[in-house]
Amino acid sequence: MxxxxxxxxxxxxxxxxxxxxxxxxxxxxxxxxxxxxxxxxxxxxxxxxxxxxxxxxxxxxxxxxxxxxxxxxxxxxxxxxxxxxxxxxxxxxxxxxxxxxxxxxxxxxxxxxxxxxxxxxxxxxxxxxxxxxxxxxxxxxxxxxxxxxxxxxxxxxxxxxxxxxxxxxxxxxxxxxxxxxxxxxxxxxxxxxxxxxxxxxxxxxxxxxxxxxxxxxxxxxxxxxxxxxxxxxxxxxxxxxxxxxxxxxxxxxxxxxxxxxxxxxxxxxxxxxxxxxxxxxxxxxxxxxxxxxxxxxxxxxxxxxxxxFEGLPRDLAEELAHKILVFLLYSGGIILALSGTIPRAFTELSFLRQFNPFTYHLLSKSILLILGYFLILMGRGVSARVKRTYPIAILFITLSLGYTILLDFSLGAVLYFGILLLIMLFSKQELFRKQLVYSWEMRLVDFFILGFLTLLYIFIGVYNRPDHPLHRHRLPTFFVFPSERLWLIGFIGILIVAFFMILLIHYLEQPQKKIAMPYDENRITNLLMTQGGNTDSQLVFLGDKDTYFYRQDDVDLVLFQYRIKNDKLIIMGNPAGDASYFEPAIEELIDVANRQGYKLIFYEVTEELVMILHNFGYDFFKMGEAAEVNLLDFSLTGKKRKAERALMNRFNREEYSFEIVQPPFDSQLLTRLKEISDEWLAGRSEKGFSMGFFNESYLKREPIALVKNSAGTIVAFANLIPSYEPKKASVDLMRYDKTVVSGIMDYLFIQLFEYLKAEGYEKFDLGMAPLANVGTTRHSFFQERIAYLIFHFGSRFYSFQGLREYKDKYASAWIPKYTLYCRDSSIIFSMIQLLLVDNAPVKNKTTHPLQKFMDWI
Structure with a gap:
């Protein structure tokens, strides 16, 4: 035994x-x-x-x-x-x-x-x-x-x-x-x-x-x-x-x-x-x-x-249950709304009878409409995984189930609402977001569904008018509505639902919590000096972007700078800080943003970040290339630099001079720089986000390269910015007086290269050439071709054509830059939102109505 x-x-x-x-x-x-x-x-x-x-x-x-x-x-x-x-x-x-x-x-x-x-x-x-x-x-x-x-x-x-x-x-x-x-x-x-x-x-x-x-x-x-x-x-x-x-x-x-x-x-x-x-x-x-x-x-x-299997089956099951729940809410809502709009279709058409689980008898058509619209509305909140939707959905489904059991029994409806309630109860953990960010994608889907149902209902009302000429056209008999009075009651019901829909969306959008941390210049400077940064890090001092810090043991380790457009949190460049902490920092930011209803877009990042983000489920495409000059190899000697030598000789004969001035700057200098900037802009609004704009506090932080004519008047300038990388430099804002002879910026760059080389610098970042070698062939990635079209035709600030050719005169190497977006985001909407952010005017005294509308959405 x-x-x-x-x-x-x-x-x-x-x-x-x-x-x-x-x-x-x-x-x-x-x-x-x-x-x-x-x-x-x-x-x-x-x-x-x-x-x-x-x-x-x-x-x-x-x-x-x-x-x-x-x-x-x-x-x-x-x-x-x-x-x-x-x-x-x-x-x-x-x-x-x-x-x-x-x-x-x-x-x-x-x-x-x-x-x-x-x-x-x-x-x-x-x-x-x-x-x-x-x-x-x-x-x-x-x-x-x-x-x-x-x-x-x-x-x-x-x-x-x-x-x-x-x-x-x-x-x-x-x-x-x-x-x-x-x-x-x-x-x-x-x-x-x-x-x-x-x-x-x-x-x-x-x-x-x-x-x-x-x-x-x-x-x-x-x-x-x-x-x-x-x-x-x-x-x-x-x-x-x-x-x-x-x-x-x-x-x-x-x-x-x-x-x-x-x-x-x-x-x-x-x-x-x-x-x-x-x-x-x-x-x-x-x-x-x-x-x-x-x-x-x-x-x-x-x-x-x-x-x-280490949690994978549960994750898959919860995701599947969530998708089923959203499908049931939307499909049930559409069927109920159609039942109240074209009730005879569900008796005359066999395929509609098979797909309809509801066989209500006592419910009026207007209540069917209201019930259907509310189900679709619940579907939106559940689809967006908003936590506040849960008690409302539970109450609504429970009341619908109770009404079905007690007052208008329908076995199909009982099973539908019972299954819906059961999945809803077990899907509580899937509703984790603190607020609804009503994205363009969501609005498009809801507008299409609700707009179609509403227009169909209005068409039914118009068609059923006794004196309307539409009666001369042969339409299916199920377009005949029971009575004009019932139609009017249903239409009033739709208006009531629309009112409650606005209230509910407003409720779900609250409390509109922000992810950004307070702008602290000293804190940012300390992180850049102790943890390091990159050529894009200096843009944070423009103050036109929000910031997020990743910390461990009360020490700032990584800094993100970003701007929010609709439901997209668009991050500019590689994060600044200790690169060994990039992965946990990105994971934390994704989690924080996700809970607030935002999706991340990483704009103009390097290959090292692409590999990290790919593991987090991000798709990517090439956004362009950044030009890098090897200062150690730069020289005006040789046949290749014949044109540059001639240009330098011309400017020297005309007694132009180059100078690097260190902060602090006097007011006369800044006033002259502002005059040059305004003339260069010629009434155009400045861009921000991915490039610098004229901002005195920003310019006062670092040295400025100046070009003066024979009279000692400043005719061109560029502000030097630290790269926070050893022996590497860059410039940001480059402006010149357009009345001077051509080639002034070439003169400035060549003088700057010689100066930095003498100061011990080895590399110079000439900046991005957007869309360089991107989406130009029929074999390019589909995402890159879309991005090329949107940015090429959407940018109103400057033409991308010729920019690479200009920088290629000096570039020793081209560093690819990428844009990454969440896989469940629409590439078209993501690129449009990115374009709007990258081309948004820094300041605009008279805001155009279209711009107000775009800001609202």
């Missing part, structure tokens, strides 16, 4: 797996059999005719009748003297007992479940002993009622039909005294060593269990107004149950039914009434608790499966 136990213990993992698979197969076939044994047409008639409160009470009694069985598992753990989490105990106990109820097999399924749920790899004999004792007492309550029924039949209280089954009742009644006697007298072994107190407790639980069975069965007779002598029906139920246990049939289906039909017929009850009685008993005592047990079993099984 010991060898057998050790054999099974050593392979317990495999046997548990086989058991779980077997149970899943059994459940599948059991559900298949249920669909065959249940008469859904008859159920529909019953639910239509019976008062709703009676059906609800039957269901409540059926669920309450299951509760005593939880005592088996409570006592089981007390016998083992082991702690267990209450929620886990209740969940697994419900699964064990409800599935065992319906699957049958004499209680052996419950043994397998308890072993799988509560057993471990190192369980000793005490576990097996406790398990066997609980198993032995499962039928003690039925045995108790069998003995009681035997006495009732013997003294003439039972049905005459049962007299032939007295041996069955007597045999069943002798079971519990024998079990109590054996477990009390035997001191060791599987059956021995059980205290009388524990035996009585298990016996009491079993008696309560079968009391629940009888209460559920007899209460249905009471609610159906079936008048029978209960003392004579009780022995009949017990005898049929004993016979069902002996046959070990799943849920005693067949054996129990035959005996009950024959026995109840002796009381003069019609067979149709008996069929309804047994059908409702099976539904409320067996099937509904069984379905809940399956859901809990699936939850437990998925939990184990999820743990084994």
């Amino acid at each position: 010991k060898k057998i136990i050790n054999f099974f213990k050593a392979r317990s993992k495999y046997f548990k797996g086989i058991f779980m698979v077997t149970v899943v197969v059994i459940i599948f076939f059991e559900l298949t059999n249920l669909t065959k044994t249940l008469d859904f047409h008859q159920l529909k008639i019953i639910f239509r005719d019976l008062p709703r409160f009676k059906l609800i009470l039957m269901a409540v009694i059926g669920f309450v009748a299951i509760l005593p069985m939880l005592g088996y598992d409570i006592i089981f753990h007390r016998m083992l003297k082991r702690p267990i989490k209450t929620s886990y105990l209740l969940e697994t106990s419900w699964v064990t007992n409800t599935i065992n109820n319906l699957t049958g097999f004499g209680g052996f399924v419950s043994v397998g479940f308890r072993s799988a749920f509560y057993g471990g790899k190192k369980e000793g004999p005490e576990f097996l002993h406790a398990l066997s004792k609980v198993f032995l007492f499962l039928m003690s309550g039925l045995s108790f009622y069998s003995l009681l029924s035997f006495l009732l039949v013997s003294f003439g209280q039972g049905s005459p039909y049962l007299h032939q089954y007295w041996p069955l009742l007597l045999g069943g009644g002798l079971y519990f005294p024998v079990i109590i006697l054996v477990t009390h007298l035997k001191k060791t072994g599987i059956l021995g060593g059980m205290p009388l107190k524990t035996a009585i407790a298990l016996m009491a639980v079993s008696v309560l269990e079968w009391t629940g069975v009888l209460a559920s069965f007899l209460s249905i007779a009471y609610f159906l107004d079936i008048h029978v002598p209960y003392l004579q029906v009780i022995p009949l139920v017990i005898a049929a149950s004993v016979f069902g246990v002996i046959t070990m049939l799943p849920g005693e289906i067949g054996s129990f039914d035959v005996m009950m039909f024959m026995g109840l017929a002796t009381f003069g009850i019609p067979r149709e009434t008996i069929a309804v009685w047994i059908l409702l008993f099976r539904l409320f005592y067996y099937i509904l608790p069984f379905l809940l047990g399956i859901l809990l079993f699936a939850k437990n099984l998925s939990g184990r499966f999820n743990q084994r």
Whole structure:
């Protein structure tokens, strides 16, 4: 015996797996059999005719009748003297007992479940002993009622039909005294060593269990107004149950039914009434608790499966459930709205009848419209994963389900709202965003759906006007609306929904929390000086972008600069700071932005960041190339620089000079620089975001390169900016007086290269050439071709053509720059939003109405 136990213990993992698979197969076939044994047409008639409160009470009694069985598992753990989490105990106990109820097999399924749920790899004999004792007492309550029924039949209280089954009742009644006697007298072994107190407790639980069975069965007779002598029906139920246990049939289906039909017929009850009685008993005592047990079993099984595969199955399941939920809300809302708009189409067109789960009778068309529009609205909040949607959706779906059950019963609608409520309850974790950011993509989808439904409804109203010429056209008959008055009520309902829609969207958009941290110049400077940066980092001091710091142990390590447009958080360039912390910093920012409803776009970043972001699910395309000059190799000698030498000689003959001035600057200098900048702009508004603009506080931070004419007047300038990289420099703002001779900027650059080379610099960043070598061939990435078209035709600041050719005169290398966007974002909308941000005017005294509209959206 010991060898057998050790054999099974050593392979317990495999046997548990086989058991779980077997149970899943059994459940599948059991559900298949249920669909065959249940008469859904008859159920529909019953639910239509019976008062709703009676059906609800039957269901409540059926669920309450299951509760005593939880005592088996409570006592089981007390016998083992082991702690267990209450929620886990209740969940697994419900699964064990409800599935065992319906699957049958004499209680052996419950043994397998308890072993799988509560057993471990190192369980000793005490576990097996406790398990066997609980198993032995499962039928003690039925045995108790069998003995009681035997006495009732013997003294003439039972049905005459049962007299032939007295041996069955007597045999069943002798079971519990024998079990109590054996477990009390035997001191060791599987059956021995059980205290009388524990035996009585298990016996009491079993008696309560079968009391629940009888209460559920007899209460249905009471609610159906079936008048029978209960003392004579009780022995009949017990005898049929004993016979069902002996046959070990799943849920005693067949054996129990035959005996009950024959026995109840002796009381003069019609067979149709008996069929309804047994059908409702099976539904409320067996099937509904069984379905809940399956859901809990699936939850437990998925939990184990999820743990084994490190959380991936749960993530996939939650994502799938979320998509199903959104689909059900939108599709249900559209169907309901169409049902209120073209009701006859759902009776005349067969394919619409098949797709319509709703068969309302009492609801007016206007309420159908309102219900449909609200479902679509709930779909928007759920689709956006807004946390505030959850209680509203639960309340709305619950009220719809309650109305359907109590006032206008429709089996399809009950199933639809029931499934919707169930998925909604289990999808709470998927609704994590703190606010709704109503993106352009969302508005387009909602405008298309709601706009189409509204326009269709208006068209129906116009078409049904008696004097309207549209009647001369042959249109399907389902466009005929019941009455003009009903149409008007429905239209008013649409206006009411539109009002509530605005209120709800406004509510979901609150509290409009921002991600940005307060602008702190000292804090930014300290991070750049201690952690490092790049050529784009200096743009943060323009003050036209928001900032976000990544910190560890109260130390700033990484800095992002960005601007928000609609639902896009557009980050300018590579983050500044310690590159070893880029990955956790990006992960934190993505999480923070996601919770606020924003999606990230990384603009003009390098290849090293592309690899990091690709792992976070971002798509990318090449945005252009940045020119880099190798100052160590730069020289005006040689045939290649013949044109540049001639240019320098010309400017030297005309007595132009080059100078680097250090801050602080006097007001006269800044005034002259402003004059040059304004002349250069020629009335155009300055861009910001990805390039500098004229800002005195920004210019005062770093040295400025100046070009003066022979009279000593400044005619061109460029501000030097630190690259925060060793021996690398760059410039940002470059402006010149357009009245001077051509080539002035070449003169400035060449002088600057010579100056920086003498100062020990090795590289110079000439800046981006947007769209350089991007989307220019038919074999380019589709995203790059779209980006090229949008930026090429959308930029109003300067032409991209010729910029690369100009910089290529000096460039030693071209560094590719990329733009990355979230995969679930529209590439077209993302590029348009990026274009609007990159081309937005820094200041505009008279804002154009179109710009106001774009700012609003």
